[in-house]
Amino acid sequence: MTATTRDKLLDATIRVLAEQGIAKASARTVATAAGVNQALVFYHFGSVDELLAAACEHGARTRVEANRAALDAVTTLPQLVEAARHIHASERDAGHVALLGQLLxxxxxxxxxxxxTAAGLSLWIAEVERVLQRVLAPTVLAELVDVPGLARAISSSFVGLELYEGVDPDGADQAFASLDALAALITVLTELGPIEERALRRKLRRRP
Structure with missing residues (x-):
């Protein structure tokens, strides 16, 4: 399918943001990158700000859809962390982590x-929440954990790690390793026997 002018402008905006930064994201720069007339930016989007907003949501939706199969294959929390590692690496190599930094x-x-940007991040949060609902459903944690809140906590931590890696790659690796260990610990808690499970329920329900 041939890309429409609108799609060309959206894709060009994402490239300009990732490669040149938001300060360079003018109508002229984007139009040049898209190979179209500058006036078409305003015809399709009204303003550069509206183009940037549309490109942000377009980029997030495209990346979520590209990684959905990997997330659909996740059945445990350690697998979720491993999938996040691979997604992070591929997104970084494709320049999308740099794009996120520019948007923020x-x-x-x-x-x-x-x-x-918030709407784009919400698409990722919804995917993580969907995985958590599926993974935790058969466990004792399903009724004890605020899954939507946990999805936001996980998603925001990965956003922070993506940006943090740019200044301290070793520190980011250490953080990922800690998440691996935490996911393994939580997995152990979900495999408790009936007596231990009842004790865990009582303990968690006493939380203030």
């Missing part, structure tokens, strides 16, 4: 971009 940096000064 530009969001405070671009209100529409802030909302679109």
């Amino acid at each position: 940096a530009g969001a405070p000064s671009h209100p529409s971009l802030s909302a679109a």
Whole structure:
């Protein structure tokens, strides 16, 4: 299928953001990268800010769909951490981690971009929540854990790790290793016998 002008502009915006930064994301720069007339930016999107917002959501949806099969194959928490490692590596190598950094940096000064970045991250959170619901459903943790809240905590931690890796790769590796160990520990807790499971339920329900 031939890409439409709108799609070309969206893809070009993502490339410009990742390669040149948000400060260079002008109508002229994007149009040049897309190989189209600059006026078409305003015809299709109205303003550069609206183009940036649309590109943010478009990019997030494209990446979520590209990685959905890997997440669908996850059946345990350690597998979720391992899938996250692979997704992180592929997204970094493709320049999408750099893109995320640019979007987060530009969001405070671009209100529409802030909302679109949050919407894009919400797509990832929804995928993680879907995996957690499936993985935790047969375990004692299903009724004791706030799954939507846990999905947000996991997703935000991976966003932080993606940005942190740029300044301390070894530290990011250490953090991933700690997440591996935590996931393994939680897996052990989900495999308790009936007596231990009842004790765990009582303990957790006494939390303030």
